[in-house]
Amino acid sequence: MLAAARQALHPLDPASAELTLLRAPLVSNKAVLYFLGRRSGRPLYVVKAPSCAAGLTAAAEYSALRQCHAWWAAEDRHRVAQPLALLRPPDAYLMVHVPGPPLSHVLSQPLLQPRRALAATAAAGDFLRRFHRHARYGAMEVDVLELVGKIREVEASEMRAAGLALPARVARILDAAPRERLCGPCVRLHGDYAPRNLILWRDGEVAMIDPVLDAAGPAEEDLATFLSMLSSASIFAAGLALPPMRRLRLNLEGAFRTAYGVDVVSPVILRLTLIRKLMRRWAYRRGRRLGSLERRLASLRERLIDAQMRALLEECAMELPWGGTR
Numbered sequence: 001m002l003a004a005a006r007q008a009l010h011p012l013d014p015a016s017a018e019l020t021l022l023r024a025p026l027v028s029n030k031a032v033l034y035f036l037g038r039r040s041g042r043p044l045y046v047v048k049a050p051s052c053a054a055g056l057t058a059a060a061e062y063s064a065l066r067q068c069h070a071w072w073a074a075e076d077r078h079r080v081a082q083p084l085a086l087l088r089p090p091d092a093y094l095m096v097h098v099p100g101p102p103l104s105h106v107l108s109q110p111l112l113q114p115r116r117a118l119a120a121t122a123a124a125g126d127f128l129r130r131f132h133r134h135a136r137y138g139a140m141e142v143d144v145l146e147l148v149g150k151i152r153e154v155e156a157s158e159m160r161a162a163g164l165a166l167p168a169r170v171a172r173i174l175d176a177a178p179r180e181r182l183c184g185p186c187v188r189l190h191g192d193y194a195p196r197n198l199i200l201w202r203d204g205e206v207a208m209i210d211p212v213l214d215a216a217g218p219a220e221e222d223l224a225t226f227l228s229m230l231s232s233a234s235i236f237a238a239g240l241a242l243p244p245m246r247r248l249r250l251n252l253e254g255a256f257r258t259a260y261g262v263d264v265v266s267p268v269i270l271r272l273t274l275i276r277k278l279m280r281r282w283a284y285r286r287g288r289r290l291g292s293l294e295r296r297l298a299s300l301r302e303r304l305i306d307a308q309m310r311a312l313l314e315e316c317a318m319e320l321p322w323g324g325t326r
Contacts, residue, residue: 001034001047001049001087001090001092002019002020002021002034002036004087004088004089004090004092005019005034005036005045005047005085005087005094006019008084008085008087008094009045009084009085009094012084015038018038018039019036019037019038019044019045020036020037020038020039021034021035021036022035022036022037022041022043023035023043028051029051030050030051031048031049031050031051032048032049032051033046033047033048033049034046034047034048034049035097036097037097042097042099043097043099044096044097045084045094045095045096045097046081046094046095046096046097047087047092047093047094048061048092048093048095049090049091049092050091050092056212056214057091058086058087058088058091058092058093059086059091059093060214061093061210061211061212062083062086062093063213064211064212064213064214065080065081065083065093065095065209065210065211066083067211067213068080068131068134068208068211068213069081069082069083071131071134071135075130077126077127077130077205078123078126078127078130078205078206078207078208079098079201079205079207079208080207080208080209080211081095081096081098081199081207081208081209082095082096083095084096095209098199098201098207098209099199099201100199100200100201100202100207101199101200102195102196102198102199102200103120103124103195103196103198103199103200103206104194104195104196104229106120106195106200107120107121107195107230107233107252108233108234108235109235110235110248110252111235111245111248114248116203117252118251118252118255119203119204119255120200120204120206121230121252121253121255121256121259122204122255122256122258122259123200123204123205123206123259124195124198124206124226124256124259125255125256125257125258125259125260126259126260127198127206127208128190128193128222128223128226128260129259129260129261129264131190131208131222132185132187132219132222135187135188135189135190135213136185136186136187136188136219137186137187137188137216138185138186139183139184139185139186140183140184140185140186140217140218141181141182141183142181142182142183142184142218142266142269143180143181144177144178144179144180144181144182144268144272145177145179145180147269147272147273147276148174148177148272150276151174151272151275151276151279152174154276154279154280154283155279158279158280158283158284159279159282159283161283161287162282162283162286162287163286164279164282164283164286164306166279166313167310167313167314169314169317169318170275170313170314170317173317173318173320173322173323174275174317176322177272177320177322178322182266182268182269183266184218184219184220184265184266184269185218185219185264185265186216186217186218186219187216187217187218187219187222188213188215188216189212189213189214189215189216189217189221189222190208190211190212190213190222190225191211191212191213191214191215191222192210192211192212192225193222193223193225193226194225194226194229195226195229195230196229197209197210218265218266218269218273219264219265220265220266220269220270220273221273223256223257223260223265223270223273224270224273224274224276224277225277226256227253227256227257227274227277228274228277228278228280228281229281230249230252230253230256231249231253231278231312232278232281232282232285232308232309232312236248236249236308237304237305237307237308239308240307240308240311267319267321268320268321271316271317271319271320272320274316275313275316275317278309278312278313278316279313281309282305282306282309282313285305285309286302286305286306
């Protein structure tokens with residue numbers, strides 16, 4: 001891997017032979033990341049080797065990153081990590097390292113630096129607005145009952161497998177959904193627009209590192225992905241009992257949506273899509289994060305997660321135009 005990276009970099013960086021691995025690889029269920037630089041220095045490059053289980057190849061990810069980086073040549077704010085080369089073998093690609101903390105880290109400590117968290121969340125909304133401007137195909141119609149049907153599919157599969165069910169109030173609101181078709185923007189979707197895939201590289205500006213671009217659909221899909229991750233962060237579970245925490249969460253959500261543009265997307269499509277993504281997030285948190293915990297602690301955390309996710313789902317459903325009467 002290091003030899004392949006050095007060879008690819010040589011035309012761009014004559015001193016590439018001096019590059020070495022600066023730290024242990026960062027391993028996740030989606031990829032392995034290798035950080036390259038000169039000894040006693042900061043990282044200069046990153047090699048990403050996607051996991052086969054993640055569903056995307058290095059070639060597909062590299063192509064998506066090149067497309068987004070080309071789009072950003074016309075932008076005056078934010079940035080996209082610069083792709084440099086596809087490496088074969090191994091099945092990996094090389095890109096320029098972007099310094100700064102992941103947005104997920106910044107948003108995990110909103111009480112310590114609330115202004116920074118608000119500015120970072122607004123930056124994420126502004127970035128996505130610009131991204132969708134480049135990725136837009138036009139307008140599309142979305143059937144409200146089809147969106148409800150997708151929610152029911154998640155309930156019958158992922159939710160049921162995790163031993164979960166929709167709160168009764170949410171189920172009643174969904175049952176009352178009108179037969180209606182709504183118009184909204186159709187875009188080439190980012191596909192995984194989560195805080196972990198954004199770097200706060202300087203105040204008020206983010207850098208994107210992992211676009212997917214493997215599908216087109218309503219812009220609300222990308223917005224709901226970000227909001228579902230933001231709203232369900234463990235730090236905000238305390239909002240169930242502490243009103244200031246709930247206000248902070250709502251302010252962060254508002255900053256993101258305002259920066260994107262509140263009049264650009266359909267509130268109904270966004271809320272129904274967000275309900276589906278919160279359900280998947282709930283099932284994931286219950287099924288993935290608790291296995292190694294001691295039984296009593298696992299039970300306590302399980303109850304806290306359940307209470308938080310039920311509250312989020314009810315809040316989201318009640319904001320539907322017909323939700324307040326159920």
